[in-house]
Structures are given as structure tokens and as C-alpha cells.
Amino acid sequence: MRALVAVKRVIDYAVKVRVKPDKSGVELNNIKMSMNPFCEIAVEEGVRLKEAGTLSELVAVSCGPDKSQESLRQALAMGADRAILLKTDYRTDMELQPLAVAKLLKKMVEKEDPMVVLLGKQAIDDDSNQTGQLLAGMLGWPQATFASKLAFNSGLTGVDVTREVDAGLQTISLKLPCVVTCDLRLNQPRYATLPNLMKAKKKPLEVVDAASLGVDMSPRLEYLSVEEPPKREGGRKVDSVDELLDKLRNEAKVLA
Amino acid sequence: MLPRQAAARVPLLRALERSFFPPDSSHLPFHRTLCFSSRPRRAAAAPKEHSSNRYYVPQFQRDARFKQLDGEDVDFFRGVVGEGGVLTDEKEVAPYNLDWMGIYKGECPLVLKPRTVGETQRVLKYCNDQRIAVVPQGGNTGLVGGSVPTFDEVVLSLANLNKIISFDESTGVLHCQAGCVLESLYQHVEERGFTMPIDLGAKGSCHIGGNVSTNAGGLRYLRYGPLSGSVLGLEVVKADGTRVDMTSLLRKDNTGYKAHQLFIGAEGTLGVVTAVTMICPFKSSSVQLCLFQCDSFDKVVQAATECRRRMSDIISAVEFFDRSALEMVTTHIPGSRDPFQSASPFYLLVETSGQDEACDYARVEKLVGKLIEDETVTDGVYAENATQIQEFWKLRESIGPAMGHAGKVYKYDITLPLTGMYHIVELLKERLKGIPGHTCVGYGHLGDSNLHINVLAEDLSACQQLEAALEPFIWDYIKSVKGSVSAEHGLGVMKADKITAANEMAHVELMRELKRLLDPNGILNPYKVMR
Numbered sequence: 164m165r166a167l168v169a170v171k172r173v174i175d176y177a178v179k180v181r182v183k184p185d186k187s188g189v190e191l192n193n194i195k196m197s198m199n200p201f202c203e204i205a206v207e208e209g210v211r212l213k214e215a216g217t218l219s220e221l222v223a224v225s226c227g228p229d230k231s232q233e234s235l236r237q238a239l240a241m242g243a244d245r246a247i248l249l250k251t252d253y254r255t256d257m258e259l260q261p262l263a264v265a266k267l268l269k270k271m272v273e274k275e276d277p278m279v280v281l282l283g284k285q286a287i288d289d290d291s292n293q294t295g296q297l298l299a300g301m302l303g304w305p306q307a308t309f310a311s312k313l314a315f316n317s318g319l320t321g322v323d324v325t326r327e328v329d330a331g332l333q334t335i336s337l338k339l340p341c342v343v344t345c346d347l348r349l350n351q352p353r354y355a356t357l358p359n360l361m362k363a364k365k366k367p368l369e370v371v372d373a374a375s376l377g378v379d380m381s382p383r384l385e386y387l388s389v390e391e392p393p394k395r396e397g398g399r400k401v402d403s404v405d406e407l408l409d410k411l412r413n414e415a416k417v418l419a
Numbered sequence: 420m421l422p423r424q425a426a427a428r429v430p431l432l433r434a435l436e437r438s439f440f441p442p443d444s445s446h447l448p449f450h451r452t453l454c455f456s457s458r459p460r461r462a463a464a465a466p467k468e469h470s471s472n473r474y475y476v477p478q479f480q481r482d483a484r485f486k487q488l489d490g491e492d493v494d495f496f497r498g499v500v501g502e503g504g505v506l507t508d509e510k511e512v513a514p515y516n517l518d519w520m521g522i523y524k525g526e527c528p529l530v531l532k533p534r535t536v537g538e539t540q541r542v543l544k545y546c547n548d549q550r551i552a553v554v555p556q557g558g559n560t561g562l563v564g565g566s567v568p569t570f571d572e573v574v575l576s577l578a579n580l581n582k583i584i585s586f587d588e589s590t591g592v593l594h595c596q597a598g599c600v601l602e603s604l605y606q607h608v609e610e611r612g613f614t615m616p617i618d619l620g621a622k623g624s625c626h627i628g629g630n631v632s633t634n635a636g637g638l639r640y641l642r643y644g645p646l647s648g649s650v651l652g653l654e655v656v657k658a659d660g661t662r663v664d665m666t667s668l669l670r671k672d673n674t675g676y677k678a679h680q681l682f683i684g685a686e687g688t689l690g691v692v693t694a695v696t697m698i699c700p701f702k703s704s705s706v707q708l709c710l711f712q713c714d715s716f717d718k719v720v721q722a723a724t725e726c727r728r729r730m731s732d733i734i735s736a737v738e739f740f741d742r743s744a745l746e747m748v749t750t751h752i753p754g755s756r757d758p759f760q761s762a763s764p765f766y767l768l769v770e771t772s773g774q775d776e777a778c779d780y781a782r783v784e785k786l787v788g789k790l791i792e793d794e795t796v797t798d799g800v801y802a803e804n805a806t807q808i809q810e811f812w813k814l815r816e817s818i819g820p821a822m823g824h825a826g827k828v829y830k831y832d833i834t835l836p837l838t839g840m841y842h843i844v845e846l847l848k849e850r851l852k853g854i855p856g857h858t859c860v861g862y863g864h865l866g867d868s869n870l871h872i873n874v875l876a877e878d879l880s881a882c883q884q885l886e887a888a889l890e891p892f893i894w895d896y897i898k899s900v901k902g903s904v905s906a907e908h909g910l911g912v913m914k915a916d917k918i919t920a921a922n923e924m925a926h927v928e929l930m931r932e933l934k935r936l937l938d939p940n941g942i943l944n945p946y947k948v949m950r
Binding site (some may be wrong): 175176177193195199355358364 | 591705788790799800802804
């Protein structure tokens with residue numbers, strides 16, 4: 164059984180993000196980028212399914228510029244078998260939006276014929292949390308989002324997915340093929356060991372011009388401005404309840 | 420003479436919570452966690468209170484020539500630094516009296532916190548006239564008891580001299596006061612595309628003045644060299660209160676003796692550093708980190724040398740630790756995990772800091788391929804993102820704190836010839852074999868041939884036996900291989916008696932001459948550095 168796993172190259176989780184002075188977006192120059200943490204979890208899950216014998220092949224896909232190959236290389240080092248880069252110069256944190264990515268991934272599904280598509284639940288740059296859902300809708304496949312546990316049945320015809328929802332945990336049963344988006348507690352991704360890094364160099368990494376797939380990738384949402392959240396000010400002590408009420412009413416403006 | 424405390428419980432240690440290693444501190448040049456003041460951060464706490472931890476008991480008397488403070492002195496000080504600048508309350512004064520390890524405890528009744536250089540000058544002049552002994556103190560993170568009083572010396576805290584005066588964004592020249600916390604300087608210069616030339620676990624609490632006064636080494640010594648190379652000038656206040664402004668914003672200036680260099684590493688015994696001018700290196704945009712497993716120390720040295728040779732232009736850290744050290748960390752530090760499936764006797768951490776991610780990665784890939792092919796390393800992991808870089812660094816940086824959590828630790832910081840550097844650890848492990856309840860670990864700045872040996876006494880009843888077995892054995896060994904008894908931590912009060920064994924006689928005499936010249940009454944940090 165083959166699975167497709169989609170990965171996105173984003174600004175590194177630990178990096179302090181800075182907004183460009185013209186408020187058109189976030190500063191990307193000279194900023195450390197790495198694989199989206201939720202995508203890492205998705206890759207890890209795919210690799211574990213391979214190790215368990217459930218999957219026979221794991222194919223990693225990414226949409227983005229040339230440099231996205233770094234994330235694909237990491238996926239290969241973690242254990243994916245092949246990788247495909249759908250190359251585009253659209254800015255991946257703003258211009259290339261979930262709808263476009265879902266359409267591109269649909270083309271990949273048609274080409275690769277996987278039984279499962281694994282994705283991270285959302286990217287940490289745009290926090291859209293839409294790609295997996297849109298893809299499932301386009302394919303007409305069942306979907307399980309925010310997965311914290313996957314259990315395939317012995318015939319490999321379906322999978323029970325435990326989802327993290329507001330009320331707690333929900334377990335649903337899906338027929339294959341299906342789309343699953345992964346949440347934080349699904350697994351702890353492995354480190355890339357050096358021998359695997361060496362092996363990854365020899366694994367196939369195909370670069371395809373995304374435009375050649377005949378998909379309309381243009382953005383549907385227009386970003387009006389990107390601003391930093393207001394700076395946190397120091398707290399102050401007040402001397403009386405009246406003073407507190409006055410400040411809440413006139414400074415913080417949270418009381419009528 | 421004030422009575423010395425004998426075996427005593429260590430009070431207030433929990434309340435002190437000195438941060439030696441803030442848990443989320445990053446070792447990336449391009450990201451620092453925030454630390455707004457010089458207050459110790461709530462983080463991996465200093466060694467826990469342990470039932471029979473003892474304080475260091477000096478084997479010498481308090482110098483009777485020093486005046487014992489009286490009410491008039493306190494009034495004078497109040498007049499100079501204001502009410503807020505004088506601490507006399509026992510609870511307030513306690514943290515200034517105890518070092519980070521919880522071993523060196525002074526009994527100074529008074530802490531002074533001047534707000535300006537002028538106030539510092541007036542305070543020192545008065546102390547010199549009255550023969551009041553003074554301990555200049557920065558972040559109090561030193562590891563040789565040099566930053567706290569031995570008896571009742573007054574603590575002169577530079578914490579309020581914490582302004583950044585200027586920073587040149589084209590050249591990286593920084594001018595700041597001595598009380599600036601290293602991490603706050605990091606924040607300032609990183610926003611402008613630079614980084615600091617020193618990096619140590621204590622960066623959330625230590626002051627640049629203290630770093631300079633102790634010639635602090637740290638994790639990136641390999642790349643940026645000693646502070647004597649980065650410091651362009653200093654402003655110093657002499658014991659008699661004279662202010663000597665040797666600050667310079669000029670990178671090159673050969674117009675006289677480099678007198679400011681005397682104060683670098685003098686541990687506050689020749690003068691009080693009040694301001695620093697230094698040059699900061701450019702920040703690196705590309706950090707590559709690998710953690711290797713090696714099955715022998717010889718292989719560690721081989722691998723490290725190969726890494727340094729191939730990456731000589733971008734290498735920024737070469738550190739090692741042994742299996743026992745890693746086990747201490749994974750056992751005592753929450754959230755830490757062994758990155759490998761199997762154990763290994765040695766671990767080697769190599770970091771490069773460059774400006775071209777793709778280029779640097781390609782070089783690392785090639786290097787790693789060779790190391791695996793030649794079997795110099797048995798395995799390794801590569802940090803794929805900033806979080807993993809932090810995780811791997813945590814394994815190395817938490818060794819000290821991890822040991823501190825578990826009991827009383829005997830720390831040795833030594834320089835030895837690189838080949839066979841680990842042999843002493845093997846000898847010690849053999850020598851200490853019969854003694855129950857102890858762990859001996861070896862780790863350190865391999866790239867600088869600087870070994871740290873920590874011996875943990877889990878069971879305090881073993882202390883006496885351990886001490887007898889460790890010293891003078893280890894000092895004799897170091898002497899026999901012509902190593903250094905203190906690579907980077909300095910002498911403080913712990914090793915002040917070693918100065919004559921560590922240096923030629925004429926050299927020590929020269930040091931004494933300088934001390935007599937600059938501090939004739941000996942009020943600056945007495946009992947430290949030389950005894």
C-alpha cells in the first residue's frame with residue numbers, strides 16, 4: 164500500500180519572526196527555514212507505518228521554491244522512499260494558498276494512486292488548517308483531521324483514527340482511501356541519523372514545474388496587511404478598586 | 420574575627436534559583452530568548468539543598484587589617500548611593516553572599532549597588548581610606564568562589580551599571596557598562612545582525628564586566644577566541660577611586676601600553692571594571708549541528724580534527740561528553756532524551772556557523788560521509804531544525820546542572836594535551852572504584868583541549884573518601900603532563916593557593932608587584948587569585 168505525505172517548508176518554529184516595515188508580510192530574508200512541525204509528525208507516522216509493514220511505499224511531496232528540496236531531503240532521511248517537488252515561485256506563506264495546494268496534491272494523487280494521504284493539520288506560517296480538508300473534498304475521500312492515533316485494520320481496508328477535538332478524543336472509522344491530517348500528540352518525530360542522511364542522497368527526488376500540471380494556482384485571498392501583535396506592556400499596581408474601575412473603563416476600554 | 424560556620428544545612432538555596440541554564444535558551448546566533456533584567460531566571464535551578472552539604476571553610480584567617488563595618492560607614496554609603504543602593508537586611512543580602520554552586524558562603528552584612536561610575540569611585544575611595552575590604556560582584560555565576568565574600572568583605576554589585584552606551588551597526592563595536600547581562604547584550608546586537616563573542620550557560624545571569632574580569636571562555640572560544648582579543652578597551656575604577664578611562668571604539672590603536680589587558684582575567688583584584696568596549700562578530704545565518712557517537716577517545720580526537728580541518732572557516736563549537744554524562748542528563752533533566760538507539764562510550768558535538776545554508780549543508784554532508792566511511796564515527800544525528808539544535812545543545816549544557824541536582828559535586832576544569840586527554844578520567848574512575856555512591860563524568864570543550872571532570876557524591880558519607888582520593892592525585896597528574904589546573908574558571912578562592920605551582924616564581928612575583936602597585940591596601944577581592 165502506498166501513501167503520499169505532503170510537507171511544507173516554513174520559517175523555523177524557534178525563530179523570532181519579524182514583520183516587514185511596509186506591512187506587506189513577514190521578513191523571509193536570511194531567516195532559518197525548516198519543515199513544518201506537523202508535517203514532520205506526518206512523515207514520522209508514514210515511516211512508522213512502513214516499519215510496521217502497513218505501507219510498502221511512502222512518497223513525500225512539497226509545493227514551493229527550489230529550497231523546499233531541503234525539507235524533502237529531510238523526509239527522505241527520515242524514511243520516505245521518493246520525493247517530488249512541485250516547483251513554484253509563489254510565496255508559500257501567502258500567495259500559494261491551501262486551495263491551490265489541494266489542487267496540486269489532487270494531481271499527485273491521480274498520478275501516484277496512494278491509499279492514504281498524510282498531512283500536518285496546519286502550517287505554522289499561515290495556520291490555515293484547510294489543505295487536508297479541501298483535498299478530501301475534491302477527491303471525494305473520507306477525512307480524519309487532528310489525528311492523535313492511527314490503527315489500520317488487518318485487511319488494510321480501513322483505519323480507525325482517534326481525533327483530538329475540543330470535547331476530548333473522538334475515534335472514527337474510515338474506509339480507504341482516505342486523507343488524514345496529523346496533530347501534535349500522534350508521535351515524536353525521529354532525528355535524522357547520519358547513515359540515513361547518506362541513504363537519502365541516493366533516493367529519487369523529482370522536480371516538476373507546478374505550472375505544467377494545468378492547475379490554477381492563483382491566490383483567492385488578498386492580504387491587506389500584516390502587523391505585529393501589540394507589544395506587551397508592563398503591569399501596574401493600583402491602590403483602590405475605584406482606580407481599577409477607572410483604568411478598566413478609560414485605559415483598557417473593556418468596561419462601558 | 421567573625422566565627423566561621425562549620426557543617427551546616429544550606430538555607431535559602433531553593434529561594435535563590437540561580438539560572439545556569441535557562442531551559443529554552445537557544446544556541447543559535449539568530450535567536451535568543453528574552454531575559455529582561457539581571458535577576459536570575461526561573462529555570463534549571465542551582466544545586467538543590469542537600470542534607471549534609473557543607474560550606475567551604477577557609478584554612479586561613481580573616482586579615483585583621485581590614486576594618487569591620489560600623490554605623491558611620493553605613494551612613495556614609497547611604498549618602499553616596501542612596502537608600503536603595505544599600506542592602507543590609509539579612510534576607511536581601513543572603514543571595515549576594517552565596518555562590519551559584521552553594522559551596523562558598525560569605526558573611527558580608529552589606530551590599531552596595533552604585534548607580535553611576537561616580538558613585539562607584541566615591542565608594543571605593545572611602546573603602547580604600549578606611550581599609551574596608553570589597554568584593555566586586557557581577558552576576559555571581561563564577562565557579563571558584565571568587566564572586567562572594569570569604570569573610571565579611573562588602574559586596575560591591577555592579578548590577579545598576581547596566582546601560583548600553585553605543586553600538587556601531589557597520590563594525591559591531593559595542594560600548595556598554597559592566598553590569599549589562601550577557602543575554603541582554605545578545606538581544607541588542609542580534610537585532611542588528613551581530614552576535615556576542617562569548618557564549619556560556621550562565622548568559623541569562625552573568626554580567627559582561629564579570630565575564631571580562633574572569634576572562635570567561637565558554638562554548639564558542641574555539642571560534643571567537645579569548646576576550647582579550649575582542650575587548651578593545653575598558654573603563655576601570657582603581658582601589659583608590661581613580662577612574663581610568665581606557666575605553667576605545669577603535670579596532671586598531673597602538674598608542675601605548677595595553678594596560679586595560681591587565682584587568683582581563685584579574686578577577687576583580689586589580690581594579691573594578693565599570694565599562695567595556697568590544698568588537699562583536701557578525702551573526703551567522705546558517706548553523707549546522709551534528710552529534711556523533713565514537714567508540715574510543717582516540718576516534719573522538721580524530722573526528723574532531725577532521726571536522727576542524729575541513730570546516731576551519733566556519734566551525735563554531737567542538738564539544739564532547741562521555742556516556743556517564745549523557746546518562747546523568749537523561750536521568751535528571753526533564754524533557755531530555757538520548758537521540759540514539761544504542762549506547763556509546765563517547766559523544767562528539769560539532770557545530771558550524773556560516774552564511775550560506777545550502778553550501779554549508781553540502782560540506783557537512785561530505786564530511787559526514789567520510790567520517791562514516793572511515794568508521795571514525797559509529798553513528799550520528801543531524802539537527803534538522805532550530806528546536807533540534809537546542810535539544811542537542813541541551814544534552815551538553817545540562818551536564819553541570821544535572822550533576823548538581825543529584826548531590827555534592829567536585830568540579831575540575833583543566834587543560835591537558837589533547838591526545839589521551841581522557842586518560843585522567845579513566846584513572847580516576849579506577850581510583851574511585853571502591854567508594855560507594857559516586858559518579859565520575861568527563862566532558863568539555865574538546866576543541867580547546869579543556870576537560871571538565873565532575874565527581875558526584877550522591878552519598879555524602881563518601882565525601883571524605885572521595886576528597887582524599889581526588890586530591891592531590893589530580894593536581895599531581897596535571898603537573899606531570901604540564902597542563903593547567905584551571906582552564907577557564909579562574910582561581911577565585913578555590914584555587915588561589917595553586918598560583919605558585921602553576922606559574923614560574925618570577926611570574927608570580929611580577930603579579931604581586933602589579934597587585935601592590937594597583938591596590939596597595941589589598942582591599943579588592945582579598946584572599947582570591949593569589950594566596
